[in-house]
Amino acid sequence: MAESVQNIRRVVWLMFFAVLFACPAMAVSIPSGGISSFEEWEKAFNKWDSGRAEWKQPRMAPNKLPFPVDYRDWRVLSVSHHEDQESIRVILGNDVAIRAAREKRFTPWPEGAMLIKVLWRQRRLPTWKESWVPAEILGVGIMYKDREQFADTLGWGFSLWQSEHFELPEDFNTDVQGCVQCHSPLKDSDYVFTVPAIFP
Numbered sequence: 216m217a218e219s220v221q222n223i224r225r226v227v228w229l230m231f232f233a234v235l236f237a238c239p240a241m242a243v244s245i246p247s248g249g250i251s252s253f254e255e256w257e258k259a260f261n262k263w264d265s266g267r268a269e270w271k272q273p274r275m276a277p278n279k280l281p282f283p284v285d286y287r288d289w290r291v292l293s294v295s296h297h298e299d300q301e302s303i304r305v306i307l308g309n310d311v312a313i314r315a316a317r318e319k320r321f322t323p324w325p326e327g328a329m330l331i332k333v334l335w336r337q338r339r340l341p342t343w344k345e346s347w348v349p350a351e352i353l354g355v356g357i358m359y360k361d362r363e364q365f366a367d368t369l370g371w372g373f374s375l376w377q378s379e380h381f382e383l384p385e386d387f388n389t390d391v392q393g394c395v396q397c398h399s400p401l402k403d404s405d406y407v408f409t410v411p412a413i414f415p
């Protein structure tokens with residue numbers, strides 16, 4: 216009797232591992248509460264690493280604003296924390312934007328400047344409760360300065376790629392209208408909220 220129970224257990228475990236290995240995506244999904252241990256981080260990193268070839272495929276939003284596949288190498292302009300939306304953001308700039316910031320030429324921002332906001336849901340650091348750190352990826356928001364191409368949207372091309380899979384919102388144009396609406400009062404700062412952070 217005890218032996219047959221053991222056999223059943225063995226079969227159940229085998230089935231469990233078979234499913235796990237057959238579905239790599241299941242085995243390595245980013246935990247929704249964030250990454251707390253090195254093992255979790257390593258799994259998430261490996262998943263990112265194995266998906267890199269796919270993520271480097273050129274992607275284009277319907278307004279012809281391409282997704283800059285090299286944005287992970289860009290430099291930081293600033294960071295922000297939204298209390299109400301419980302999210303943490305980093306604002307990055309391409310070379311044109313970083314140069315403009317350092318030369319104090321960002322009212323208006325020069326043609327070709329691209330600003331990227333990466334958003335993560337916030338979570339408390341398990342090892343230090345007062346510290347808020349990134350959890351899962353919420354999306355990547357883009358603004359690209361081209362007065363002519365994007366004359367209808369404040370001279371900036373807007374796009375938002377959601378989640379770690381970089382999906383566009385279903386109703387892209389309505390979404391862009393939302394971007395324009397919220398950014399449009401900022402005429403004096405060329406419709407940009409961020410002022411470059413001053414680094415020590």
Ligand code: HEC
Nearest residue numbers: 295330331332356357358373374375393394397407408409
């Ligand atoms: C309800 C208001 C609101 C809406 C809607 C909105 N933004 Fe923003 N955006 C902000 C604020 C506030 C900031 C300043 C940084 C921060 O705190 O996140 C910002 C910052 C940014 C930045 C960094 C440059 C800057 O202006 O500071 C980018 C890029 C950006 N938003 C893109 C978008 C895109 C793309 C959309 C539409 C999909 C969008 N935003 C919609 C409020 C908004």
